[in-house]
Amino acid sequence: MSGECCLQFASAVIAKKRADKITTLAKLSTPTTSAVSSPSLSVSLPSHFLQTKRTTSGGERVPVWLMRQAGRYMADFRKYSDKIPFRERSETPEIALELSLQPWRAFRPDGVIMFSDILTPLPALGVEFDVVKGRGPVISSPLRSLEQVAALRTLDDPASSLPFVAPVLQALRSEVGNASTVLGFVGTPWTLAAYAVEGKADKHCMETKKMMRRDPELLHSILEKLSEAMAVYVVHQIDSGAQVVQLFDSWAHHLSPGQYAEFSMPYSEKVIAAVKRARPDAPLILHANGGTGKLDQLCKTGADVVGLDWSTSMRAARAEAGDGATLAGNVDPMELFGGEAAIARAVERCLVESDNSGSARGRHILNVGHGVAQGTPEEAVGIFCELARRSAATLAEKSKAAAVAA
Secondary structure, three states, rough: HHHHHHHHHHHHHHOHHHHHHHHHHHOOOOHHHHHOOOHHHHHHHHHHHHHOOOOOOOOOEEOEEOOOOOOOOOOHHHHOOOOHHHHHOOOOHHHHHHHHHHHHHHOOOEEEEEOOOOOHHHHHOOOOOEOOOOOEEEEEOOOOOHHHHOOOOOOOHHHOOOOOHHHHHHHHHHHOOOOOEEEEEEEEEHHHHHHHHHHHHOOOOHHHHHHHHHHHHHHHHHHHHHHHHHHHHHHHHHHOOEEEEEEEEEOOOHOOOOHHHOOOHHHHHHHHHHHHHHOOOOOOOEEEEEOOOHHHHHHOOOOOEEEOOOOOOOOHHHHHHHOOOEEEEEOOOOHHHHHHHHHHHHHHHHHHHHOOOOOOOOEEEEOOOOOOOOOHHOOOOHHHHHHHHHHHHHHHHHHHEEEEEE
């Protein structure tokens, strides 16, 4: 479906009653046998995402995708975001599919991530939210008591309670085939708990931090519930077609290393361990915003890939994680405002620091260290992806120069 046709379709869908739409989506959400048990799922992964990609000249380059690559910086995206509320966009499969594919068509990244939100599963648990223009996510009844936690629903049947997720992932697999990797994503229990307790995005995380000190058992009970639900949700995404799933710990920067060790890391570990028991071959990425000072903990969670934010030293991360670990990131997204030469310098520095010893080749996924910002020139994202495609030559040149210097 073309973007223009999809936009016309979206207007018609929004005019219908919500109940009619849910009925239709429920029919769409039943996973097909091929989506769940396709033998190509694990076989296709290494060839175009978790390992280096072979170039036509025989060299190896790093794979690339960008967090928030489907976003308001794209003119085609704004045709939808300016007219259609966020939840309508993310919960209507045809629209979510179109928005997911826009950066794929434009830039051909090696990863195509489902357009959704980390808060998407919360209503299935009984925590309603809306996204208000100019304010962001708003939860009308924040979680502040044990009674509210006890009343939370379990995520026993995400195909029914989140009927729009499977159709998007299935369609993405069909659209990109073996040319790219389809990613799903969830929020970590800590990040979801912080939103659910605050009721909004709060730069001080005030209510959650008060609960952390005054009633830590209440916070732990929320985290436990969310851990169970997110493990189920990740497995559902994998069974629906996601080849890799990223866990976003977007609010990790609110925690000291000690607090992270108590309130975030154990619950991310629980999600990862539960998914690995159920779907051991599905790779998981853990990205923590504000991971500086927590590298040793991030490397011990059991995630297959550690995603780094832009404030983290890639060189230090490689030293901490070792040459055998796969790292993702971590170019400062503000570099994309600097023009081609600035972007090239930033990408080269990131690539070289990730493989400083020459023995970590094939263990890096190029990404920005946070989401692509509004106002980013579209051509800058194209340059970023093209630099990844040229990275075999960049790395070979640096290796040659290092050998000569030695």
